[in-house]
Amino acid sequence: MRNATLAAALLAFAVGACVTTPSDQELAGKAAVMLKSSFKANGQATLDRLDQDETQRICSEFAGKALPGDVAQKLEKLNLATIKYPADGKLTGDWRNGEKIAQEGRGKQFSDDPSGPVGGNCYACHQLAPQELAYGTIGPSLYQFGKLRGYGMETQRYVYGKIYNPEAYAACSNMPRFGHNGILSEQQIKDLTALLMDPQSPVNR
Amino acid sequence: MNRGRRDALHKGSRATLLALVAAAGWLPSGAVRAQAWNKAAFDAHTLGDTMKALGGGEPTQSKDVAFFQTPEIAENGAVVPIGVSSSVPKTEAIAILIEKNPNMLAAVFDIPPGTEPTITTRVKMAQTSNVYALVRADGKYYVASKEIKVTLGGCGG
Amino acid sequence: MSDPMKIRASVTGDTTEVKVLMSHEMETGQRKDTDGKTIPAWFIQNVSVTWNAKTVLSAQWGTAVAKNPFLSFKFKGGAKGDKITITWIDSRADKRTDEAVIS
Amino acid sequence: MSRPIRGTAALWLLAAASAWGQSSTVDEIARYRAALQDGNPAELWEARGEELWKQKRGPKQVSLERCDLGIGPGVVKGAYARLPAYFADSDRVMDLETRLVWCVVTLQGYSEAEAKARPFGNGSDRRSDIEALVAFVTSESRGVAMNVGLTHPKEIEMYRIGEKIFYYRGGPHDFGCVTCHADEGKRIRLQDLPKLTTREGAQKAYTTWPAYRVSQGELRSFQWRLNDCFRQQRFPELVFGSDASVALTLYLARNANGGIFDAPAIKR
Numbered sequence: 001m002r003n004a005t006l007a008a009a010l011l012a013f014a015v016g017a018c019v020t021t022p023s024d025q026e027l028a029g030k031a032a033v034m035l036k037s038s039f040k041a042n043g044q045a046t047l048d049r050l051d052q053d054e055t056q057r058i059c060s061e062f063a064g065k066a067l068p069g070d071v072a073q074k075l076e077k078l079n080l081a082t083i084k085y086p087a088d089g090k091l092t093g094d095w096r097n098g099e100k101i102a103q104e105g106r107g108k109q110f111s112d113d114p115s116g117p118v119g120g121n122c123y124a125c126h127q128l129a130p131q132e133l134a135y136g137t138i139g140p141s142l143y144q145f146g147k148l149r150g151y152g153m154e155t156q157r158y159v160y161g162k163i164y165n166p167e168a169y170a171a172c173s174n175m176p177r178f179g180h181n182g183i184l185s186e187q188q189i190k191d192l193t194a195l196l197m198d199p200q201s202p203v204n205r
Numbered sequence: 206m207n208r209g210r211r212d213a214l215h216k217g218s219r220a221t222l223l224a225l226v227a228a229a230g231w232l233p234s235g236a237v238r239a240q241a242w243n244k245a246a247f248d249a250h251t252l253g254d255t256m257k258a259l260g261g262g263e264p265t266q267s268k269d270v271a272f273f274q275t276p277e278i279a280e281n282g283a284v285v286p287i288g289v290s291s292s293v294p295k296t297e298a299i300a301i302l303i304e305k306n307p308n309m310l311a312a313v314f315d316i317p318p319g320t321e322p323t324i325t326t327r328v329k330m331a332q333t334s335n336v337y338a339l340v341r342a343d344g345k346y347y348v349a350s351k352e353i354k355v356t357l358g359g360c361g362g
Numbered sequence: 363m364s365d366p367m368k369i370r371a372s373v374t375g376d377t378t379e380v381k382v383l384m385s386h387e388m389e390t391g392q393r394k395d396t397d398g399k400t401i402p403a404w405f406i407q408n409v410s411v412t413w414n415a416k417t418v419l420s421a422q423w424g425t426a427v428a429k430n431p432f433l434s435f436k437f438k439g440g441a442k443g444d445k446i447t448i449t450w451i452d453s454r455a456d457k458r459t460d461e462a463v464i465s
Numbered sequence: 466m467s468r469p470i471r472g473t474a475a476l477w478l479l480a481a482a483s484a485w486g487q488s489s490t491v492d493e494i495a496r497y498r499a500a501l502q503d504g505n506p507a508e509l510w511e512a513r514g515e516e517l518w519k520q521k522r523g524p525k526q527v528s529l530e531r532c533d534l535g536i537g538p539g540v541v542k543g544a545y546a547r548l549p550a551y552f553a554d555s556d557r558v559m560d561l562e563t564r565l566v567w568c569v570v571t572l573q574g575y576s577e578a579e580a581k582a583r584p585f586g587n588g589s590d591r592r593s594d595i596e597a598l599v600a601f602v603t604s605e606s607r608g609v610a611m612n613v614g615l616t617h618p619k620e621i622e623m624y625r626i627g628e629k630i631f632y633y634r635g636g637p638h639d640f641g642c643v644t645c646h647a648d649e650g651k652r653i654r655l656q657d658l659p660k661l662t663t664r665e666g667a668q669k670a671y672t673t674w675p676a677y678r679v680s681q682g683e684l685r686s687f688q689w690r691l692n693d694c695f696r697q698q699r700f701p702e703l704v705f706g707s708d709a710s711v712a713l714t715l716y717l718a719r720n721a722n723g724g725i726f727d728a729p730a731i732k733r
Contacts, residue, residue: 059634060629138651326434
């Protein structure tokens with residue numbers, strides 16, 4: 001009898017779902033079309049920014065919910081393959097520049113000067129140097145990053161790679177793919193790596 | 206000379222403030238008058254020059270001059286709420302000065318008899334700075350100060 | 363043409379509290395426009411508040427008073443129905459007077 | 466502190482420093498925000514909006530007092546708490562801003578381009594009539610519980626598309642609304658971020674817009690809020706009154722149902 005009730009409920013649900021609203025896929029399609037007609041290009045922010053790559057599409061589809069293991073693995077593999085390490089093999093630059101890049105919030109907005117500075121805006125989401133009190137909490141605290149983990153080459157590679165393409169290590173991360181999407185230059189990523197990995201950096205002192 | 210005054214003030218020393226004001230030489234009271242605008246006072250860049258232009262006697266640092274509804278941190282320097290109240294008898298005027306603004310004097314309020322010596326307004330602050338509440342009462346001057354920190358807000362864009 | 367002030371005046375016991383918002387740019391003369399030209403200073407310089415032909419507050423302001431200024435204070439006297447008159451004059455010699463009734 | 470203040474500078478500073486050191490940055494910013502609540506310049510926009518609402522304007526020289534905001538021509542009280550909603554006359558789901566444009570066009574006879582010419586104000590010589598009208602209309606819903614219905618099929622579809630847009634990640638930074646607004650208790654720098662997918666979070670955020678932004682000295686509408694979010698998401702510019710803006714507004718307004726509307730507010 002319990003089964004019969006359940007079956008009836010499921011049937012009612014299925015019928016209800018069919019009659020009233022379009023499927024999830026259809027809605028995603030409608031949303032994409034609606035977005036195209038609802039935005040206009042402004043300066044450097046052109047309409048092609050609405051076009052999603054596979055990573056963006058899949059992450060949007062799962063709507064903030066945990067990805068199935070195989071999907072996550074596939075995405076991470078796909079993104080890991082994009083990471084380009086510096087040809088000179090040196091992964092760290094100047095932490096002083098890194099601090100400036102971490103503070104800089106401008107870049108890529110339609111209100112920004114296209115020839116002006118582009119920063120990482122790291123403090124928007126992370127605690128780094130303890131002197132900066134106005135830090136965000138979307139990402140984990142990176143205070144004492146190198147000091148706690150050691151300054152070894154493997155960790156340096158991880159940091160450089162994580163900034164270059166965080167999706168390689170955590171599918172659908174909130175963090176931008178600074179290298180892969182061309183937000184920051186190789187030198188800027190080296191400087192940020194130094195901010196986390198240089199023993200002299202305020203992050204580690 | 207002005208430069209030296211400012212540098213001394215940056216150290217936040219109370220003794221220095223009093224010495225400076227004394228040195229500046231205060232004019233008789235009554236220079237703050239309604240419907241006239243004291244250009245010299247508002248144009249002044251240093252505390253000494255501002256007070257000289259305002260006129261008056263030597264200010265005493267006083268706990269009878271108090272800030273209220275005035276936060277220690279302003280999320281945005283464009284609007285900083287300031288409340289000043291005086292419990293000095295015969296308070297005649299209240300002025301607000303911001304040390305590190307391009308021009309120090311922000312506002313002067315004349316308090317006629319019957320009006321409470323309590324004012325709330327909002328000022329702009331260019332950066333973290335000491336703010337002075339200056340009171341004239343029965344021809345004498347009293348002062349209190351408070352540091353207000355101005356933070357950067359938001360998303361950096 | 364400037365916008366009217368928003369004035370609130372209320373009496374409790376023998377004390378009237380006045381709160382006023384004024385619509386004004388309070389331009390500092392320090393800012394630059396998008397072409398890099400300095401925007402000239404433009405700000406309220408004098409404010410006076412009267413009740414029954416008596417001045418209950420007068421003020422001189424500089425450019426450091428915030429945009430769309432707010433001011434509140436209290437005076438002894440005032441009764442429900444009495445008129446409060448507030449006038450400001452700015453650095454362009456524009457003038458505005460508004461009235462409110464004490465509630 | 467009741468400790469007597471001595472004549473020497475050092476002691477005075479010491480006493481002051483210890484008293485000030487006790488409250489944290491976050492507490493002080495809360496005090497700053499609280500101190501701004503009394504005397505919100507948004508009232509200046511509300512007053513101007515009310516004037517504009519009542520004034521005979523446009524080619525047809527009529528006021529907006531017959532404008533139907535969803536609960537009958539001329540009824541303003543509580544109207545905003547029910548928007549966005551489907552309107553049969555336009556066969557569209559509309560938020561307050563698009564509805565105001567509709568009324569300005571159909572009642573007063575302005576062209577749509579004229580009505581949308583200045584959606585967001587910038588200083589006293591470039592004021593936005595729409596933002597003033599928004600201030601007035603929303604102020605008439607202060608204290609009213611949000612009550613956005615999803616009954617018409619177009620409302621249901623718009624809500625679900627709005628949800629899709631909320632989760633839509635794109636642009637050079639891969640950002641979507643979801644990046645900042647799907648977790649509890651997070652902040653950007655020192656700004657608290659509401660979790661907009663929950664009732665509580667959506668209520669807190671939606672019921673406090675529009676707001677006077679002290680950083681800009683302007684009253685900002687919800688359309689402006691969305692426009693500026695997408696700017697910071699590094700998206701192209703959201704078109705004023707576009708379908709996507711209405712869909713997203715509906716998604717957020719509906720999620721805020723039951724929350725007591727308390728705007729125009731004042732924010733940093």
